[in-house]
Amino acid sequence: MKSSAVTIKELSFLSGYSISTVSKALNNKLEISKGTRETIKTIAKQYNYVPNNYAVSLRMQKxxxxxxxxxxxxxxxxxxxxxxxxxxxxxxxxxxxxxxxxxxxxxxxxxxxxxxxxxxxxxxxxxxxxxxxxxxxxxxxxxxxxxxxxxxxxxxxxxxxxxxxxxxxxx
The missing domain is CATH 3.40.50.2300 (Response regulator)
Structure with a gap:
């Protein structure tokens, strides 16, 4: 198990999906199949993925x-x-x-x-x-x-x- 913070880019590499697909899966977008979302979330959990609050804040402007x-x-x-x-x-x-x-x-x-x-x-x-x-x-x-x-x-x-x-x- 990886102890340092993993990024969406690294999750993309690990899962074989694009950065966009990984982001959409982590944000529960319905355009991503349930199986793909579960696969990506499993990898994210395995590698202790934590969303970057600064990046989320920039996107949401909150x-x-x-x-x-x-x-x-x-x-x-x-x-x-x-x-x-x-x-x-x-x-x-x-x-x-x-x-x-x-x-x-x-x-x-x-x-x-x-x-x-x-x-x-x-x-x-x-x-x-x-x-x-x-x-x-x-x-x-x-x-x-x-x-x-x-x-x-x-x-x-x-x-x-x-x-x-x-x-x-x-x-």
Whole structure:
């Protein structure tokens, strides 16, 4: 069994089918016979094939990832927010990429800038300060500012977090 990642091109070679046929089989396209799909999927499983998320994201123009930037994960209100954001995002088929700004506006802005590379579908910036969206001008994806502080109840933090997530998902 091969331990390193195998590509569609390598699966094509191993199976004797074209790259296009392998791709269609792995994506359950009905134009590929059931027998061919099963053969290719068996080889893919044998060689531990894992789809390249970056390639899928390029094709679909959707990454399935949302970045969350918090000032300090050790502060309860931020960890509650992050926890609720993650479970909520997962229920929509998204994953969370988590960053800490350590209360630095510069680090926060650097995170937003570095994430402008198309690797995410949106950003939620969690902060105890009220900020304006104009600080994060970006047309590539939605950016939501989530104001959370220790005076809020867990239920209120959860509600605000969920609303922010929905706003990002709406685009």
């Amino acid at each position: 990454t399935g990832s949302i970045a969350v930037i918090v000032p300090d994960i050790t502060k309860a209100c931020y960890s509650h927010s992050l926890s609720h954001l993650q479970t909520s995002a997962e229920s929509f088929g998204y994953r969370i990429l988590f960053y800490q700004s350590f209360y630095s506006n510069t680090k926060e802005l650097n995170c937003v800038t570095s994430l402008s590379d198309g690797s995410i579908d949106g950003i939620i910036v969690v902060s105890s300060e009220s900020k304006e969206n104009s600080n994060y001008v970006n047309n590539a994806f939605p950016i939501e500012l989530l104001h959370v502080d220790s005076n809020q109840s867990v239920e209120e933090i959860n509600d605000l977090s969920y609303t922010s997530l929905l706003n990002v998902l709406k685009g």
